[in-house]
Amino acid sequence: MLIVxxxxxxxxxxxxxLLDQLRRDRDLLTSGEWWRAVTPLLVQDPPxxxxxxxxxxxxxxxxxxxxxxxxxxLTVYLGSGLAGEAFGYALQPHGAGNSVADCGxxxxxxxxxxxxxxxxxxxxxxxxxxxxxxATVLATAALATVTAVTALTGDIHGPxxxxxxxxxxxxxxxxRPRRAA
Numbered sequence: 384m385l386i387v388x389x390x391x392x393x394x395x396x397x398x399x400x401l402l403d404q405l406r407r408d409r410d411l412l413t414s415g416e417w418w419r420a421v422t423p424l425l426v427q428d429p430p431x432x433x434x435x436x437x438x439x440x441x442x443x444x445x446x447x448x449x450x451x452x453x454x455x456x457l458t459v460y461l462g463s464g465l466a467g468e469a470f471g472y473a474l475q476p477h478g479a480g481n482s483v484a485d486c487g488x489x490x491x492x493x494x495x496x497x498x499x500x501x502x503x504x505x506x507x508x509x510x511x512x513x514x515x516x517x518a519t520v521l522a523t524a525a526l527a528t529v530t531a532v533t534a535l536t537g538d539i540h541g542p543x544x545x546x547x548x549x550x551x552x553x554x555x556x557x558x559r560p561r562r563a564a
Contacts, residue, residue: 384460385440388481391425392433402426406479407471423471423479424464436482443488450495455554462550463487467543474537486540487547494551497521522548
């Protein structure tokens with residue numbers, strides 16, 4: 384993701400018209416330019432944000448890949464990025480950037496760190512019932528906050544973060560050893 388997004392971002396700096404060809408544009412998406420569902424993750428609007436968001440793919444992605452594997456990292460990145468772009472089409476019909484996918488990776492990392500698997504990293508020793516209670520309280524608070532902030536401001540990063548957390552939780556459940564029946 385870093386190489387592809389980085390290469391397209393460099394191309395955007397060399398050819399500023401690329402942004403208009405790949406950014407979110409609801410009218411063009413609904414008139415058949417289906418690729419605009421994904422391509423806003425490859426260009427940056429405003430372009431200066433690339434200095435934070437593109438390196439964010441590396442900084443966050445290395446850790447997401449470490450905890451969830453390569454396919455898991457790709458799933459978190461694309462799943463939360465597409466969720467963020469979907470909210471973008473609803474709330475900010477013109478724009479672009481991979482910051483929503485970066486936020487999704489933050490959500491997945493938070494879930495991992497609060498999980499039993501992440502207890503060695505965070506050094507948080509809790510009983511399983513206490514860990515479930517903490518996770519439930521934090522998830523409820525996060526959903527309420529994201530819902531309120533998104534409704535008030537139209538910001539699309541919160542929903543992408545929640546999507547990343549949900550994908551991370553699903554990936555953890557998938558990799559958990561099954562008990563004998």
